[in-house]
Amino acid sequence: MGNRSTLLIMLLILCHGVSMTMGICDVEDQVDNSSKSDKLFLLENSKSMVKTDAGEMRVLEGYGGRISDRRLHIGFIDMEPNSLFVPQYLDSTLILFVLSGEAKVGFTYENKLAERKLKKGDVYQIPAGSAFYLSNTKDSKKLHIICSIDPSESLGLGIFQSFYIGGGSNPVSVLSGFQPEVLESAFNVSESELKKLFTQQHEGPIVHVGHSHSKASSLWTKFLQLKEDEKLHHMKKMMQDQEDEVDIEEVEKKASWSWRKLLESVFGDEIENKKRDNVAHKSPHSCNLYDRKPDFKNSYGWSVALDGSEYSPLKSSGIGIYHVNLKPGSMMTPHVNPRATEYGIVVKGSGRIQIIFPNGTNAMDTSIKEGDVFFVPRYFAFSQIASSSEQLDFFGFTTSSKKNKPQFLVGATSLMKTLMGPELAAAFGVSEDTIKNILNAQHEGVIIPTQRDTLVETNCKKNELNFLEMVPKIETIMT
Incomplete structure (x- = not known):
């Protein structure tokens, strides 16, 4: 009887190991094949x-x-x-x-x-x-x-x-x-x-x-x-x-x-x-997405979401809804959805989307335009970027009717900012001052300007300060 029990336990362990190996191999295959297509998640x-x-x-x-x-x-x-x-x-x-x-x-x-x-x-x-x-x-x-x-x-x-x-x-x-x-x-x-x-x-x-x-x-x-x-x-x-x-x-x-x-x-x-x-x-009523106040809004865009707590029919279907508008040259900072897979439809404009595999390699980096449909698996990090010449407006569904609560990895209100300290510095192998200087450099959160626009804005501010510093000298010379 004891030998049978031991054999059964060993068999269960073996089956579990096989299933785990199959899962790992599946992801590895996707990583290997990702270089063959830049539209894996379209x-x-x-x-x-x-x-x-x-x-x-x-x-x-x-x-x-x-x-x-x-x-x-x-x-x-x-x-x-x-x-x-x-x-x-x-x-x-x-x-x-x-x-x-x-x-x-x-x-x-x-x-x-x-x-x-x-x-x-x-x-x-x-x-x-x-x-x-x-x-x-x-x-x-x-x-x-x-x-x-x-x-x-x-x-x-x-x-x-x-x-x-x-x-x-x-x-x-x-x-x-x-x-x-x-x-x-x-x-x-x-x-x-x-x-x-x-x-x-x-x-x-x-x-x-x-x-x-x-x-x-x-x-x-x-x-x-x-x-x-x-x-x-x-x-x-x-x-x-x-x-x-x-x-x-x-x-x-x-x-x-x-x-x-x-x-x-x-x-x-x-x-x-x-x-x-x-x-x-x-009987069930409708709910208008555009009548809702945006969940987030700043100078670079806005986002609004609808879940089962706000529209009860979504609760029974287990589906959430969202809409995002990015102004030209802006982006959603890298983030992850811990609760749901996201499906997005570009309804206006154009831009890019980047999606990252769990091992840190690039799964997809491709341009998107009006009519394109993409999906982002749960837990995968990703970012949407509007083109410099036009807005990027996209609507979509999520596979959960609960509040999605995306985790933003970078930005003024990000996960990294929350984790900022000696442990995070040690994880990157840099000093605590270095990590603080890098993470405190971004003053915007969620939707931010792209680096090019940020540098232009920074340079303009520097030029403005330089000019203001020169004003007293110019006045002295003139008098």
Whole structure:
């Protein structure tokens, strides 16, 4: 028995050693391969998931290796004026951020239909499995949305899987596969009516809405024009309308509204307006990132973050949000995120990003521009630098809904400044006076000017002092 126990312990130690070795080798392989690519932490080659004349959804697949604590995909939704992303549900949670334009999102909450209007800067969460639709009701302005896609609940059938509720030949409704007798019983309508319901739509998942477009898209147009309570009222009325003999005009009218019976079955029965108001009041609200006071701001830029304690839907999804603006020639000092992996999207301007491996070697040093997407693994040190000619503006997601609390390694309020003393001096092999002189030279923190700008500013101040010292001598000579 004792020999068996000893053998088991040795086996466990051996397995642990193998796993540790695999982890170390994995990092070493990345270090070796880092010289082969200067874009190791850039997400490239986006996939077009949906594309029609009315809009497009593109997705960049997140990294899921050992060095990433959690995988996220980054999506971009672009919609033309007067367009609709048809009702559906996903196997992944979405967090929407309205980059520009205005949107209206309709969604299910406690089996009821609720709607929210979203404007530029708004953040909104759509949980996995929740039926929703998205519309751009503006006549002349495009809608641009950045979203995070959490695949943790995904079926694994791709980046994510859409289940379209409304649809025809394109997209195909998730209900189309059921046998006719099943759908006839479920809807309590004839097979001919169901055939009209499931054959009208052929323009794709994002459709134009408005009088100038096709008959199929006009079905969605009429729906969007109704008030919220009228939508449910009309759907209930159509469910109760079982007349056998109607004229052709009435048949066409019923056909144009028949798909709403489907929404009725999904979204629930009509209730009193007062109760619906209560549901709308209780349903998740949006939060505007631009209405918040920056967490940090100085002459060189600002940053703002949103976490689960400030917007509760983020707490359930475990996602945080941030936005940073660096003025031309400024930078975020080298820092590390101890709680989360960071995904960033450059929304304006250009600059550089440097990311460092744990062994102190350079993992990536590359230029970034508008539209680029990068990610920084948890614990990895990194720095973003704006170009000298234009600002660097980037928005992003973090894989934790708790306050991120980044650790800035250098600067007036940095980790090194806190650790300043004989121990830190000994670690660098220099005197304590030397380390103090170096660390006290930087008077700015978090967002600072680049060295070139700092030297120019210092030289200007020196020249100004020299000139002031010369003033009395010049006055003496003049008199």
